[in-house]
Amino acid sequence: MRLSLLIPIAFLAGSAAARLALLHHPSSIAPDLAQPLPVVTYWKTFGGTMAFTLFGALAIATIAYVAVLRRVDATPRRGARAAMVYSALACAAALTFPVVFSSDVYAYAGYGDLALHGTSPYAHVRVTASDPLLAAMIWQWGNPPPMCVYGPAFVWLAQLVVATLLPLGAAAPLWALRVIACASLVSCAPLAYAAFDRFGERTRAAAAAGIALNPLAVWNAAAGHNDALALAAVLGGFVLASRVRIAAGAAAVALSTLIKAPALLACAGMLVAAWPDRARFNKTSTGAVCGILIAVALCAPLTLGVHAHLAPEGKYAPQFSPQYVLATVFPVWIAAAIVAIAAGVLIIAGVMRLAANQRSGALCAALAIWIAIPNPYPWYALWLLPVAFLAWDSLPAWAIVATSLTIALRFYPEATWANFPTVPAITLTLLMFAIPIAFLIAYTRDLARPDRREIHTTAPDFAQLRSP
Numbered sequence: 088m089r090l091s092l093l094i095p096i097a098f099l100a101g102s103a104a105a106r107l108a109l110l111h112h113p114s115s116i117a118p119d120l121a122q123p124l125p126v127v128t129y130w131k132t133f134g135g136t137m138a139f140t141l142f143g144a145l146a147i148a149t150i151a152y153v154a155v156l157r158r159v160d161a162t163p164r165r166g167a168r169a170a171m172v173y174s175a176l177a178c179a180a181a182l183t184f185p186v187v188f189s190s191d192v193y194a195y196a197g198y199g200d201l202a203l204h205g206t207s208p209y210a211h212v213r214v215t216a217s218d219p220l221l222a223a224m225i226w227q228w229g230n231p232p233p234m235c236v237y238g239p240a241f242v243w244l245a246q247l248v249v250a251t252l253l254p255l256g257a258a259a260p261l262w263a264l265r266v267i268a269c270a271s272l273v274s275c276a277p278l279a280y281a282a283f284d285r286f287g288e289r290t291r292a293a294a295a296a297g298i299a300l301n302p303l304a305v306w307n308a309a310a311g312h313n314d315a316l317a318l319a320a321v322l323g324g325f326v327l328a329s330r331v332r333i334a335a336g337a338a339a340v341a342l343s344t345l346i347k348a349p350a351l352l353a354c355a356g357m358l359v360a361a362w363p364d365r366a367r368f369n370k371t372s373t374g375a376v377c378g379i380l381i382a383v384a385l386c387a388p389l390t391l392g393v394h395a396h397l398a399p400e401g402k403y404a405p406q407f408s409p410q411y412v413l414a415t416v417f418p419v420w421i422a423a424a425i426v427a428i429a430a431g432v433l434i435i436a437g438v439m440r441l442a443a444n445q446r447s448g449a450l451c452a453a454l455a456i457w458i459a460i461p462n463p464y465p466w467y468a469l470w471l472l473p474v475a476f477l478a479w480d481s482l483p484a485w486a487i488v489a490t491s492l493t494i495a496l497r498f499y500p501e502a503t504w505a506n507f508p509t510v511p512a513i514t515l516t517l518l519m520f521a522i523p524i525a526f527l528i529a530y531t532r533d534l535a536r537p538d539r540r541e542i543h544t545t546a547p548d549f550a551q552l553r554s555p
Contacts, residue, residue: 090151090154090155090158091151091155091169091170091173091177091296091300092151092173092176093147093148093150093151094148094151094152094173094176094177094180094300094302094305095173095176095177095179095180095181096147096180097143097144097145097146097147097148097151097180097302098144098148098177098180098181098183098184098305098306099180099183100143100144100147101140101141101143101144101145101184102144102180102181102183102184102185104140104143104144105137105140105141105184105185105186106185108133108136108137108140109137109185109186112133113130113133116130116133122223122226122227123219123220123223123256123257123258123261124187124192124193124258124261124262125185125186125187126186126187126188126189126190126193126227127186127187127188127502128190128227128501128502129501129502129503129504129505130502130503131503131504132503134502134503134504135499135502135503137186137188137502138188138498138499138502138503141184141188141306141495141498142495142496142498142499144302145302145303145306145492145495148177148302148305149302149492152300152301152302153488155296155300156293156296156297156488159289159292159293159296167276167277167280167291167292167295167296170276170280170292170295170296170299170300171273171276171277171295171299173299173300174272174273174276174299174300174305175269175273177300177302177305178269178272178273178305178308178309179269181269181305181306181308181309182265182266182269182309184309187309187310187311188310188498188501188502189307189310189311189312189464189466190227190228191310191311191312191313191466192261192264192265192310192311192312193223193224193227193228193261194224194227194228194232194233194235195237195241195245195264195311195313196220196224196245196248196249196260196261196264197220197221197223197224197228197232198235198237198242198245198246199242199244199245199246199247199248199249199250199260200216200218200220200221200224200246200249200253200260201214201216201221202242202243202245202246203246203249203250204216204221207388207392208234208235208242209234209235209388209389209391209392210234210392210396211231211233211234211392211395211396211397211400212231213230213231214230214231214232218253218257219253219256219257220249220253220257220260222257223257234392234393234396234397235389235392236348236389236393236397237313237346237347237389238344238345238346238347238348238382238385238386238389239345239385239386239388239389240342240345240346240385241313241316241317241345241346241347244267244316245260245264248260248263248264248267251263261311264311264313265308265309265310265311267316268307268308268309268310268311268312268313268315268316269308269309269315271308271315271316271318271319272298272299272304272305272308272315272319273299274319275295275298275299275315275318275319275322276295276296276298276299277295278319278322278323278326279291279294279295279297279298279299279322279473279476280292280294280295281322281326281329281330282294282322282325282326282329282473283476284329284330285329286476286477286479289479290476290479293476293479293480294473294476294479297472297475297476297488298318298469298472298473301469301472301488301491301492302492303465303468303469303491303492303494303495304468304469304472304491306465306495307465307466307469310466312466313346313347314347314349314466314467314469314470315469316346316347317343317346317347317349317350318469318470318473320339320340320342320343320346320350321340321343321350321353321473322473323339324336324337324338324339324340324341324342324343324353325340325353325357327339328340328357328371328374332370332374333361333367333370333371333374334370334371334373334374334377335374336374337354337357337358337370337371337372337373337374337375337378338374338375338377338378338381339374339378340353340354340357340375340378341354341374341375341376341377341378341379341381341382342378342381342382344379344382344386345382345385345386349467349470351379352456352470353470354375354378354379356441356449356474357371357375358371358372358375359438359441359442360441360442360449362442363442363443363444403419403423403461404419404461404462405419405422405423405461405462406461406462407462407463407497407500407512407515407516407519408426408458408460408461408462408463408516408520409426409458409516409520409524410422410423410426410461411461411462411512411513411516412513412516412517413425413426415509415513423461426458426459427459429455429458430455430456430458430459431455431459433451433452433454433455433527433531434452434455434456434459436448436451436452437449437450437451437452437453437455438452446477446478447478447481447483449474449477449478450474450475450477450478450481450483450484450486450487451483451527451530453471453474453487454471454483454486454487454490454523454526454527455527457471457490457523458520458523458524458527463494463497463519464494464497465494465495465497465498467494468490468491468492468494469491471487471490471491472487472488472491474487475487475488482526482530483526483530486522486523486526487523489522490520490522490523493518493519493521493522494519496515496518496519497515497519499515500512500515
């Protein structure tokens with residue numbers, strides 16, 4: 088695990104390179120640098136320079152990350168314990184970067200600030216209240232800012248953070264949310280280790296390191312994205328299902344949607360995996376239904392906001408995805424239909440294999456869902472990682488790991504030009520999706536028949552499956 092030390096070192100080196108580059112920044116980005124947390128957005132050529140400082144750090148960190156995953160079987164227990172420490176060091180190093188490549192943390196803090204002023208973040212109204220944090224959010228997102236699409240639990244957390252730290256300045260809530268995201272990622276190491284307790288020591292250690300030390304996951308946590316917080320809640324639910332009560336764990340996973348909606352997919356996966364065991368499925372479904380009903384009731388403002396604002400005002404415009412590539416040739420609706428049909432077939436086949444206790448089905452379904460996303464962002468890839476360890480060291484597992492890293496190229500277009508050229512955009516998209524698409528094409532025939540090499544168990548949910 089000493090190789091893990093190279094991950095924080097890589098981020099420190101990238102941070103130093105970015106700071107040196109900023110010494111010679113163009114005057115046009117001075118207003119952006121004056122913000123509480125500078126965000127690289129359409130900085131043209133200089134934005135590309137800043138993006139490559141990040142890519143260099145991620146590339147070096149990836150070498151160490153892959154080496155750690157390949158060697159984790161040598162000292163699995165020590166490796167699992169060390170994952171937390173090195174993840175914390177990597178997050179601390181990533182926090183030293185002088186810039187980020189996403190404005191999302193401004194939106195998070197702004198939603199909490201709006202709630203403090205008595206304005207619903209789900210209302211999509213013009214901001215009339217005034218304070219330094221709201222002014223910074225408006226600078227990044229405009230007025231009115233985008234409607235909040237996160238659950239009320241996360242808004243409550245943001246509200247608490249802003250209420251506590253805004254007196255210290257607009258930057259304080261932003262930093263607090265970034266630290267919370269980093270702490271959440273670090274906590275994913277012991278949570279993953281516990282959640283995979285029936286998979287064997289080697290897989291447990293690989294899951295802990297594979298999630299908490301993933302270079303792109305570290306970067307996105309340091310940028311403040313709330314996916315690590317939601318994933319930590321989901322993993323906690325699986326631990327609860329394995330060690331306490333199945334129904335309570337299923338309810339906890341369902342309630343994680345109060346932070347972010349993708350947790351609902353984890354809940355669905357838990358139900359599918361429990362299907363062959365009727366007693367276990369009944370307990371899982373009871374807990375899941377209770378959790379979903381509570382979440383639906385508490386998410387009523389979000390649902391109303393989506394119905395009143397997001398649905399009628401939104402425009403379906405895929406970007407940097409297979410749908411986007413096809414939309415350069417076909418009308419958007421045809422491109423969406425082609426991808427949806429192809430992904431749907433693969434998802435159904437994968438779910439059928441998972442229901443038959445063939446773990447590779449879950450990995451193929453996850454990759455199919457990934458290619459179906461119309462506008463994927465790098466922080467979404469964190470949700471793929473836990474699935475890889477359901478069948479660790481298999482070809483689809485490494486395809487998921489690679490996919491979670493290549494999506495980092497998505498930072499480049501928004502760091503450079505608002506009207507990114509079509510041909511380079513298609514090229515970047517093909518690079519980002521080459522691995523999952525190539526794997527799914529090669530694996531399509533195998534999806535139609537069971538893998539006899541996989542072990543069948545009597546309790547085929549995520550907490551009970553055993554590694555080969």
